[in-house]
Amino acid sequence: MTELDVVRLSTRRDTTRLGARIARALEPGDLVLLSGDLGAGKTFLARAVARARGVPVDVAIASPTFTLVQEYETPRGVLLHVDLYRLRDEDDRAKTVSDVRRLGLDERRAEGAIVLVEWGEGLEGELGGAASLSVSMTLDAAGRAASLSGLRRAAVRAR
Ligand SMILES: Nc1ncnc2c1ncn2[C@@H]1O[C@H](COP(=O)(O)OP(=O)(O)OP(=O)(O)O)[C@@H](O)[C@H]1O
Ligand SMILES: [Mg+2]
Incomplete structure (x- = not known):
């Protein structure tokens, strides 16, 4: 991995800026x-990312830790924020796979x-295929x- 691919996030503002760059680089259907x-x-x-895609400040963006999926309508289309932590069962991959499939994120x-996914590594197949980022x-x-x-x-880097 080249050095250009690593972004230091010393302050929250750095992370907010990275989120805005990612938001501008994303295309419909991206994972x-x-x-x-x-x-x-x-x-x-x-x-x-969600704020930069246009989720208004009066719409709360809660962590999907318990709901698994949070859905937002934005001026640029639907954005889903997902947290699969609670579905991950390292001892029962088949159950994890079927639980994740049932969310239907591939269709979305x-x-x-x-679709932005926390704790989704190794489940790309159930999430509609390779991650865009x-x-x-x-x-x-x-x-x-x-x-x-x-x-x-590359698109994030260019923003
Ligand atoms: N530079 C930074 N970038 C992001 N978060 C920061 C930064 N500095 C401090 N924080 C704080 O660190 C915390 C990060 O928590 P966050 O819920 O985003 O973690 P997470 O990776 O989603 O964890 P989990 O796996 O539990 O879902 C927040 O409270 C945030 O305010
Ligand atoms: Mg989290």
Whole structure:
């Protein structure tokens, strides 16, 4: 991975800015996988993407931790924010796969929804296929950072 793909997120504002760049790079039907440990900033970044796609400030953007899927209508189409943490069962892959399939996110993508997923790594097949953008978020002694990969990486870089 080249250095250009790593974005330092020293402040919340940096993450908000990255969210705005991602928002401008996305196309209908895109899947964005947000990975990283608990508290790494996945929900914070997803919220920034949703705001930049036009979710008005009077519409609350709650974490989908318990609802699994939060849906937003934006001037640029439907945006879904998903958290699969509670569906992941490392001892029962078949159950995880069928639970995720049941959400029907592949169809939503086919209809043009943009889907942002926390804890979705390894489940791309159930999410309608390869991620358009993967954002790996880290929080360590060096601070916060995000590494970008996937088809839309170049478009994010250009914004
Ligand atoms: N630069 C930063 N970028 C993102 N979040 C930050 C930053 N600095 C501080 N924070 C704080 O870190 C927390 C990140 O929490 P968040 O819910 O986004 O994590 P998460 O990766 O979604 O965790 P989980 O796996 O539990 O869903 C928030 O409280 C946010 O305000
Ligand atoms: Mg979260």
